[in-house]
Amino acid sequence: MTVTVHYFARLREELGRADETAELPTESISVGDLWRHLHGDAPPERLMVAVNQEQAALDTVVRDGDEVAYFPPVTGG
Amino acid sequence: MTVTVHYFARLREELGRADETAELPTESISVGDLWRHLHGDAPPERLMVAVNQEQAALDTVVRDGDEVAYFPPVTGG
């Protein structure tokens, strides 16, 4: 499966990248496990996530072609 | 004493005049007595009054040169 990943704000700066494409040998993965796969450690506290531009949780399941975003708590408009 | 009198809205229409000047042989008069002097009967219910463009009451005292207004309850803006 192939997943598009976006990072925003402080997290984008700390990771040094805004986007990446993840290739995985499975048919599905949770948002939390995807983070572990990409970064080798547990998701940081207060991490917010979205799948296909909808708010999601660490146990939300991601499938081939999905768009996943990780970001800090929103500041609001 | 000379007093300028204004009428507004429904009252203006019912009396058939917007303004008049009252000449009185006294040095002062209450707003209510001025109405009786001008119209020959008691002030109507819910009559609102102003003296020199400030909200007033029927017992407010009027003196020479004052501006008195009689009007129905305001509709608001």
Next chain:
Amino acid sequence: MAVELYSEDFDPWALVARAERDIPAEARGAASVFVGRMRDFNEDDTVTGLFLEHYPGMTERELERIVAEAESRWPLLGCLIAHRVGDVRPGDALVLVATWSAHRIAARDACSDILERLKHEAPFWKRERLADGSDRWVEKNTPGF
């Protein structure tokens, strides 16, 4: 702080844009604006015209008093009331209330307070022209309408 009465149709957004220029843009974090227009209906009747009578001099003083009270309650950087008088057609702007403050709650609450006081206390009297050609004096403003 300004109170303006208009006997012809006015453009509320142009007035707001103009008034705003007198306030430093970097300070006025928040602007709250209400514009009320004449509707073509009231209490289920079709209304074709409105005559808005006021007491020249006293009406301005009462509006200025309402603004001064709001300025004593909230930290405002500016305030504008524009109000139509005389013969009004459906769709014309009747009232504009605009407030500026550093903070949004102050601007919003002051704007709302000024509008409610203006709607209930200001010396205006409305006479409606109905579709059948008859006239009626409006007795009072319905709260919230």
Next chain:
Amino acid sequence: MAVELYSEDFDPWALVARAERDIPAEARGAASVFVGRMRDFNEDDTVTGLFLEHYPGMTERELERIVAEAESRWPLLGCLIAHRVGDVRPGDALVLVATWSAHRIAARDACSDILERLKHEAPFWKRERLADGSDRWVEKNTPGF
């Protein structure tokens, strides 16, 4: 109903005047508008610039969801959100919320509700540039400020 994001300074009053033309003037008795601008101070510090990051696609969807929820709660005739993104200078407009309704309380309450939700829920992240040249990510909006 419209949600618009701008990467350059926009004129909020011109946007309101334009959006209003799509709503029959005789029906829209009430317009309620809030405009927020970038201040040159925050939490006692002088702020010289602001970078407003958003999530293209999701930010618009969240704003549309906020508007749709307001439309389900109040009888609105129209609604406009305009929001700035990217690099912002002090004095620039950051956010515009405008609501139209036949009645003033509906317009006012819907405008206030949309603004509060936008301030707390919408996917925006702010980084402030301070007078000493340093940057800081804003952690959250202070309620009411």
